Amino acid sequence: MTVLKKKQWNIFERFGIELEYMIVNKDTLQVIPRADIALGKDKKGNPLSEIERGDVGLSNELVSHVVEFKCASPISSFSLWSKNLQKEINRVNKELAKINAMLLPSATHPFMNPLEEMVIWPYESNEIYTTYDRIFNCKGHGWANLQSTHLNISFNGDAQFETLHAAIRILLPLIPAIAASSPYLDSKFTQFKDARLETYRHNQERIPSIAGQIIPEPVFSYAEYDRVIFSTIKKDIAPYDPENLLNHFFLNSRGAIARFDRGAIEIRLVDIQECPAADIAIAELQIAVLKTIASQKWSPIERQKELSTTSLANILNKTIKVAENAIIDDKSYLLALGIEESSIKASDVWKHLYNHCKKFITPASQKILEKILVRGTLSTALLKKIGERPSRDRLVFEYAKLAECLAKNTLYEIDHD
Numbered sequence: 320m321t322v323l324k325k326k327q328w329n330i331f332e333r334f335g336i337e338l339e340y341m342i343v344n345k346d347t348l349q350v351i352p353r354a355d356i357a358l359g360k361d362k363k364g365n366p367l368s369e370i371e372r373g374d375v376g377l378s379n380e381l382v383s384h385v386v387e388f389k390c391a392s393p394i395s396s397f398s399l400w401s402k403n404l405q406k407e408i409n410r411v412n413k414e415l416a417k418i419n420a421m422l423l424p425s426a427t428h429p430f431m432n433p434l435e436e437m438v439i440w441p442y443e444s445n446e447i448y449t450t451y452d453r454i455f456n457c458k459g460h461g462w463a464n465l466q467s468t469h470l471n472i473s474f475n476g477d478a479q480f481e482t483l484h485a486a487i488r489i490l491l492p493l494i495p496a497i498a499a500s501s502p503y504l505d506s507k508f509t510q511f512k513d514a515r516l517e518t519y520r521h522n523q524e525r526i527p528s529i530a531g532q533i534i535p536e537p538v539f540s541y542a543e544y545d546r547v548i549f550s551t552i553k554k555d556i557a558p559y560d561p562e563n564l565l566n567h568f569f570l571n572s573r574g575a576i577a578r579f580d581r582g583a584i585e586i587r588l589v590d591i592q593e594c595p596a597a598d599i600a601i602a603e604l605q606i607a608v609l610k611t612i613a614s615q616k617w618s619p620i621e622r623q624k625e626l627s628t629t630s631l632a633n634i635l636n637k638t639i640k641v642a643e644n645a646i647i648d649d650k651s652y653l654l655a656l657g658i659e660e661s662s663i664k665a666s667d668v669w670k671h672l673y674n675h676c677k678k679f680i681t682p683a684s685q686k687i688l689e690k691i692l693v694r695g696t697l698s699t700a701l702l703k704k705i706g707e708r709p710s711r712d713r714l715v716f717e718y719a720k721l722a723e724c725l726a727k728n729t730l731y732e733i734d735h736d
Contacts, residue, residue: 328473328582330483331610333393335471335583336602338404338591340422340725342384342415348715350431351420352383352438357411374400375407382463383438386411386422393473398681401599405728408595412726424725425697426466426515426590429503429714433463450564460504462522465515468498468589468598470605473582480577481539483584485623486612487575489655490605491534491588492634493672494574496665498601499642500590500697506714508707512642512698515590520639523572528555530572532632533588537624541579548573574635593697593724593731600684600691607679608672616675617657626652638665642696666692690730700733 342351355366358377369378376391388407394400412421437458439449474483499513511517516533523529528551538544549567556565568578574588586605592598612623630649637645643666647653650661658671670692677685694700705717724731 327475328393330474330479330613331472331606333395333473334397334602334606335390335393336397336598337387337389337469337471338595338598339380339385339387339466339468340408340424340591341428341466342386342420343423343428343722345416345419345421345719345722348423348428348430348718350384350428350436351418352436353415353418353420354379354383354386356414356418356420357386372407372410373403375403377407377411381439384436384463385466397599397602398683401595404595408725421722422725423718424466424500424591424593424721425718426499426501426513427460427464427504427518429718430506430711431460431464432505433460434458437463450560450562460514460518464504465501465519466591467515467587468591468602470586470589470602471578471581471583472586472606472609474584475582477540480541480579480584481624482613482620483609484535484539484575484577485537485620486609487584487586488534488537488628488631489612489623489626489652490608491574491586492631492638492652493665493668494586494588494605495590495635495638495696496643496645497604497669497691497696498589498592499638499699500592500701502698502702503709503714506709506711508702511640512696512702513590513639516588516635516639519572526552526555526559528552529570532628533574534628534631534635535573535575535577536628537626539624544577544579548577590697593721594728595725596683596687596728597691597697597730600680600687603680603684604673604676604688607676610679611672611676612656618655622651623655626655642698643669644699666695687730694730694733697731700731704733 342353344351358367358370360366371391374391376389378387380387388404415421474480495513495516501515502508502512504514520533536547538547552567552570556570575584575586577584634647634649645665646662647665648662673688705713721731
């Protein structure tokens with residue numbers, strides 16, 4: 320996770336982003352558990368779990384076939400950082416090519432078998448990862464096959480937390496309608512355009528308080544958050560974690576998690592896209608919308624705070640299912656976004672938001688977003704191109720194009736052969 324708090328950054332003053340990619344064979348797309356190649360070794364020859372290369376950091380996650388790229392320190396703009404990110408992606412791909420491997424984008428691998436292919440990271444923090452595995456059984460899609468883009472946004476103190484958390488709760492249900500990139504698991508369409516989030520919703524049901532309804536509860540101060548969320552998590556995990564290895568900050572698996580220790584809220588619902596340009600554009604869009612909601616241009620904060628967790632979760636479940644084609648007919652929710660219609664497609668909600676917020680978005684990201692708003696989500700594009708039950712060869716062929724998109728930093732288009 321990007322550390323945002325070296326000082327008290329104010330709301331929207333600093334950001335961090337984290338992007339997860341799988342490592343696969345270049346020819347077959349079979350998963351290869353070799354994140355150690357991307358991370359290198361220390362002077363004694365021991366595998367590293369985290370490195371910094373300029374303003375781009377790299378680290379491992381729970382599993383050995385995923386590498387995370389992230390901001391090494393807080394940033395105020397993504398423009399220069401995204402160029403350095405692409406350089407690092409290309410460098411890692413060059414190293415992986417030595418074993419005929421490459422980085423693969425999109426939020427789920429379309430035919431990975433996690434029961435057979437998942438390898439827990441065996442080096443630093445292994446005791447934490449094995450504890451997760453013991454409690455939740457991580458040999459499944461919900462742990463081994465979910466790649467996302469996390470966005471961290473700074474705040475300073477309870478008043479700014481209230482403003483930011485209220486705005487984020489409103490944004491979360493819409494995220495799959497712009498970012499879904501995970502239609503396939505086990506070589507077929509899952510019937511969910513955001514299969515990553517559908518799987519994520521259920522992967523810790525043994526202890527329901529850890530993820531809640533994914534939409535965080537309407538709590539707007541540290542004391543309230545600690546009482547309602549953290550204290551419950553700590554109490555519920557205690558029987559399973561007698562050694563107290565699992566930190567409640569990390570255990571909290573809602574779609575947005577408050578890191579009071581770092582002065583940031585982290586949004587976790589975004590499927591990773593096919594290229595950094597798309598990930599950065601969606602991050603800029605999120606920030607722009609949140610700034611507008613926080614300004615109370617569309618609705619006063621008291622109305623924002625009144626939206627119930629259950630009603631927001633119901634909207635989220637719709638967008639997880641059909642992404643931009645979801646029909647949103649919650650009048651209170653729409654009014655909070657300045658929309659007076661009683662029923663509207665999620666794609667049109669995003670067009671409304673984009674048109675009102677694009678002044679906060681860089682021209683380069685505007686171009687990307689305008690293409691996405693026409694093309695649809697990456698999930699929709701993939702389904703249009705290769706259908707609901709593609710062959711293994713077809714999946715390999717098309718997902719190899721996604722890997723090419725990552726290497727060239729270009730969008731996936733559906734009008735090419």
